[in-house]
Amino acid sequence: MEKFTVDGIVIKTSVTGESDLIVFVLTRGAGIIRAFAKGARGAKSRLHAGCSLFAYCSFSFTEKNGVYNVNEAEIKEIFFDLRNDISALTLAQYFCEIILKTQSEGEGDEEMLRLLLGALYYLCAGKKDKLLIKSVFELRTAALSGYAPSVHACASCGAFQTENMFFDCLSGELFCEKCGNAALLPQVSLSVVAAMRHIVFSEPEKVFSFRLSPELTPVLTRLTEKYVQNCFQQRFSLLEFFYSVYSL
Numbered sequence: 332m333e334k335f336t337v338d339g340i341v342i343k344t345s346v347t348g349e350s351d352l353i354v355f356v357l358t359r360g361a362g363i364i365r366a367f368a369k370g371a372r373g374a375k376s377r378l379h380a381g382c383s384l385f386a387y388c389s390f391s392f393t394e395k396n397g398v399y400n401v402n403e404a405e406i407k408e409i410f411f412d413l414r415n416d417i418s419a420l421t422l423a424q425y426f427c428e429i430i431l432k433t434q435s436e437g438e439g440d441e442e443m444l445r446l447l448l449g450a451l452y453y454l455c456a457g458k459k460d461k462l463l464i465k466s467v468f469e470l471r472t473a474a475l476s477g478y479a480p481s482v483h484a485c486a487s488c489g490a491f492q493t494e495n496m497f498f499d500c501l502s503g504e505l506f507c508e509k510c511g512n513a514a515l516l517p518q519v520s521l522s523v524v525a526a527m528r529h530i531v532f533s534e535p536e537k538v539f540s541f542r543l544s545p546e547l548t549p550v551l552t553r554l555t556e557k558y559v560q561n562c563f564q565q566r567f568s569l570l571e572f573f574y575s576v577y578s579l
């Protein structure tokens with residue numbers, strides 16, 4: 332039996348047995364770990380709070396024959412304010428849905444955890460447009476999963492920028508105004524191009540640090556959402572509900 336401790340956040344729970352849970356934990360550096368949390372549904376269990384959705388903890392696991400158990404969950408943050416805002420909560424669940432469909436069990440780099448923690452922090456703080464947080468999460472997750480869009484220059488002639496550009500949500504390529512086909516591709520302004528470049532290329536700690544006008548934020552989020560759906564060949568069921576309850 333192997334014991335180890337790792338930081339991670341609960342991104343899904345499912346009920347098993349009379350009072351047990353299976354928790355899916357996105358860890359710092361070991362991808363997703365699926366583990367049994369014995370008795371965690373009991374209100375008096377020492378694992379109860381630490382094994383709830385969005386609990387960020389120092390987890391102590393034991394592993395035997397590929398089966399993991401949670402021994403301890405020392406809480407660092409529980410993002411309680413998500414529960415006070417239905418659209419923030421739905422978006423947080425959508426982020427977890429993307430992670431569950433795109434990240435592997437047992438392997439992964441630290442940045443995915445960092446990105447989710449940053450997104451949840453900004454959702455709780457309530458000062459950033461949720462659509463902007465959503466775009467950052469979508470595009471950066473695509474990049475971290477090997478689907479970085481090619482936004483550094485026009486894919487055809489290499490021009491860095493023209494007054495307007497076009498983005499192909501299927502291929503992830505950017506085109507200048509001479510090479511892009513206006514009939515087929517959505518036109519994107521330079522501010523949106525700059526935002527996409529920032530999300531893809533910035534240092535992890537700066538990925539949320541940029542501004543985009545409120546009029547252009549919905550344009551960016553439509554592009555990133557479509558691109559992510561194309562990359563992962565998925566429609567994410569929570570999005571429809573998110574838009575029905577979304578407010579700034």
Ligand SMILES: [Zn+2]
Pocket residue numbers: 485486487488489490506507508509510511
């Ligand atoms: Zn071009």
